[in-house]
Amino acid sequence: MKNFIILCVVILSSGACTNPSEKKFANIKGIDSSIRPGDNFFKYVNGKWYDSIQIPNTQAGVGAYMFMNYPQRIRLQSILDSVSKSNNKAGSIGQKVGDFYASGMDTVTINKRGYNPIKPILDKIESINDIHSLLMFVADETKVYNTSMVAFGVSPDDQNSNMNIAHVYQTGIGLPDRDYYFKSDSSTVVIQEAYKKYLATLFELTGSNAEDGKKEANLVYNIDKQLAASHKTRVELRDVKANYNKMSVTDLEKSHPNIGWTNFLKHLGAQTDSIDVGQPAYYDKLNELLKSIPIQDWKVYLKANSISNYATDLSNTFVDAAFEFTKVLSGQSVQKSRGEKMANAVDNYLGEALGQLYVKKYFSEDAKKRMLELVNNVQKAYAVRIDKLEWMSDSTKQKAKEKLFAITKKIGYPDTWKDYNAVHVTRTTYFENVVSASAAAYQRKLRKLGKPVDKTEWFTTPSTVTAYNNPSANEIVFPAGILQAPYFDNLADDALNYGGIGMVIGHEITHTFDDQGAQYDKNGNVKNWWTTDDYIKFKSRIQQVIDLYSTFTVLDSLHVKGAMTVGENTADNAGIAVAYDAFKMTQEGQDSTKIGGFTPDQRFFLSVAKIWRVKMKDEYLRLWINNNPHSPPIWRVNGPLMNTSPFYKAFSVEPGDNMFLPEKDRITIW
Template sequence: MKNIFVIFIALLSLASCNKTSNIENKPVIEITGIDENLRPGDDFFRYVNAKWYDTVSIPSTQAGVGAYRFMNYPQRIKLKSILDSVSSHEYQEGSIEQIVGDFYASGMDTITIEKRGYDPIKGILNNVEDIKNKSEIMRFVAEAMKMNNNSFMGLYVGPDDKNSAMNMAHAYQTGIGLPDRDYYFKTDAATLEIQNAYKEYLASLLQLIGTDKDVAVKQANLVYDLEKQMAKSHKTRVERRDIKANYNKMAVANLNTDQPFIEWSQFLGYLNTQTDSINVAQPAYYETLNTILNSVPLKDWKVYLKAKTLTNYANYLSTPFVDASFKFTKVLSGQAIQKSRGEKMASAVDGYLGEALGQLYVKAYFPESAKARMLDLVNNVQKAYAARIDKLEWMSDSTKQKAQEKLFAISKKIGYPDVWKDYSKVHIDRDQYFENVLSASENLFQTNLDKLGKPVDKEEWFTTPSTVTAYNNPSANEIVFPAGILQPPYFNNDADDALNYGGIGMVIGHEFTHTFDDQGAQFDKDGNVNNWWTDSDYKEFKGRIQQVIDLYDTFTVLDTLHINGAMTVGENTADMAGIAVAYDAFKMTPQGQDTTKLGGFTPDQRFFLSVAKIWRVKMKDEYLRLWINNNPHSPPIWRVNGPLMNTTPFYEAFDVQPDEAMFLKEEDRITIW
């Protein structure tokens, strides 16, 4: 019913965008740090952020500093404060305070952890040693999977892309220890250093459990070579963006026949579940796995499984194991020294008991007034998006109608879940950190597995309330903004509209656009992979997407390292349209229609200055290299300059001239949505 008159409703409701909060009696938030020696049109990121960037120091325990994901560092300090408090008091057994407090306390009890050494995993390592045949390998892998000890099988339960109302089993490529398959095949100096550091890491862990050094080195090379065999069959990150190619629903009976050494039915039985079909997202991986399960000797598989057990659990053991893990992390990220124990434990509690801790975070740090204003912003950006769709010259009326229906079918989640996850099955012992991790891991795994064959719970969240992030879930056609991101520089309940629309408004527009990016555009309003385009419109859309790929391929980030336009195209598209639609929504507000300066800047200028401030980030070169190779988002500088090069109102706000580096001719500026 709600979609029948969406276009009519959208047109009627545009006027309501003028009813956003006014800024009278609010303090003017000054924008400082602008480098007046730089021209905005040469490098807007540096124009806004250079003074900060050139003087700020990256904390030695971090790989970067600033906004975006690096805001999770101060978030963990807030969480630590909560945990320090609740862990120092007694609470009723089973209460969220008792669960998170005792989990935290067990991880802070380093005296006990040091005394135990690697005793907690000796039983698991003995189980590996007791494996007598190839079939028993699969039993071990299944049992280990329940406890967060993942090796060469990747399995989870989630919506069926062709029937988004129901959950099904999905198998995905896995088995490797480096961040991506390409790390096994590149030969540049930086990658070779990472390869060698990884082998040294494996050898160090094996030595810590008593393996002779020379033997440990040989075993580390064996594990690396086995992973490289698996990596050869992995799809690249760009290939994995193809939604339809990653949907391969297969009958388990056929998998049993075609891949007998994986023993699919038995493997599912070991997990105490069964299903008649699985979506095998990357079939080539499992074909390769089936072959090498047969060809690789049993003794080699035992070494591999021991190594996987050690790498999975190293950070939950005594200091020598944690130090070995960090030595490898340091090469990957450039982080100078380890995080404090309290920060590590805040992350661990958030990861394993996130919605229990989230309840305490929301109570302490998230005002309900922020949720109400945020909903206004989301609704106004949505209305602006509808107006933009109506004005598209390249899209036919029939596809516009489908796009509008999809737009207004989007669910909006803000702040925190209405129904919190249940942790009653997690057993927490204040004196046994490792066992607490296993219990929490088993709960997470079993909770996911229990969804198999059941209707999708559209109320479920896939991030914790305290995390500084936002996401679009295409199978549920929803956008999600946890409480963590609803703070400066993204959102300030006391700020004027220009700052909020340039900040969180841009993020809102970004998440809406994921509904219509190269991947999201393949899902219909109900979250099913289903074509709702005319052939000619989709061809035009793909052509414009290619323009984004081609542009971002030209951006150099580090030395000669370029952005991978094809890998980042979804995020780049969302950035470009996100700014455009947020600006349109801002222009519907009283401030957006005014020209009165605040703090020396016009409303339009404040909007774009806010866009640049929300991506104010500085990171180590090692981490930047890791980012470029693995992250689907462009680095922060290009999340500012790339979209603004294609945003005509930015040119007008800062009088960008043809001789400035960011200038593109108007006919060359890319517009998709």
């Protein structure tokens, strides 16, 4: 989703209590009464916190949402510190996560080894003498998740969601997105130069002199740029059907003779007669460049890719070089502690093993039951909203509700944990531990190829502060990590829980019906279930969301990318609306008794604003706008509330207020 950490000013304490029948009512603090709620609700609720909070030097931002994962790692670090000092049985969960963590904390040994762990990889690159041996090297490294010019995956078939197939995607570049190679504004140029400097440093650390290092860096950058030119934009990647191109290996062999798909797949251990080529233009370009770019240049490119891939797993000089580049991208000025980094590494490589220890300590069955109740209530409210839609025909409404009630709900942690028996871990070989975990993960993925989809599988760890919708499985997932304040408290009053996690539940359900999710049927197949007229009306409302959010700015003049963020913005708008409807079905929601000076409705909307209480470095915010499909936090609050009529009533929003939209202009999709 990695020592001073500030989480966020939370609404409630985060521990789950033991008696759900006794609700507690927290006071809402920090309101800036000098700001009219209808002018900037985000600042009205969060302004005092925002203006006073300091972003720790080790972080790029602070507050809720993804930034809660930083203090989560402190929790995980505490677990790992303890288990790494315990007398664990060989091969047990405790031994694997404890020794993995201990090996990463042993920086004395890691620094003594320098870059020796990757010398065999660099030697293999040096032995490459033709296109065939180059591709075999790429395949070998793919099997340990060192991805360079081919990105291979196994996941459900969009046309048959019960079966796993092979996929390949565009890849091959070192900057966050294709556009970084073609922009010439000052902030992007700074990033381009920092990337080149990073590459040059990596070459110098592995034996090149300074002059050669710069030349090699420029060579790699130019190959990157040629590959980037073939990449689809982030907006183009949102087109579900255009990014599904299932092709026979026989046909690919004919169109890409330089790649040689048959041999490449054989070397991967992937037995298949077809592949979904997500972005064909990239592989057309790669096939061309494999012939036109000299082998010696490709070897330099692969060397850069491999050193960069493993930089944070090597000695401090490599870690420092990687951070210098990260610093330019994110604005983070000081590296995280080693313990936080290693907690993140264990979570990445052995996440469900560590997750078993996490949920045992931090997540109760009572909390899971309360959460399921919330999900069910929001789902019921969604059905009512569908029935009331004026723009949708009855036949499409029926299909939408069938899809709605077919959603699988996953809460807290998996029913069946991943098996890490194939991962070999010792306390003295951190690099080899990483490679072993990566190899095991690849083999776990490969075993799925051509097999029925395991609908119980999770794609995030239990401790991660996130939630997701998986359209190919028609499922919504809420890990234990997000089921804490400010999102959820087992004993909180309904206004805070429905405005918090209720909004997130509504958001994730809406992804089932956003611009992408709406193209999947109830079984997770890309299949039309709309009438023609209804889909035209739906798309026109989606365009309204794009147009509105494209007017929003941050950093004075940097615009939100409405077309790139439309799915998340749609989910935010409907998520708040349906969570409010679900809240109004509760006893408290139908009451008008004030708590802490605020009505239940006001407390609901205050909670919505609190869960996006975030402050970021300017550099990170710029990175966010260019690459993240979510709008920045201020517009995750103010944007949807502009379209939420009950908010207007709750806070007396009037014409002339900055957030006021005439009722006819307020967007309702779901």
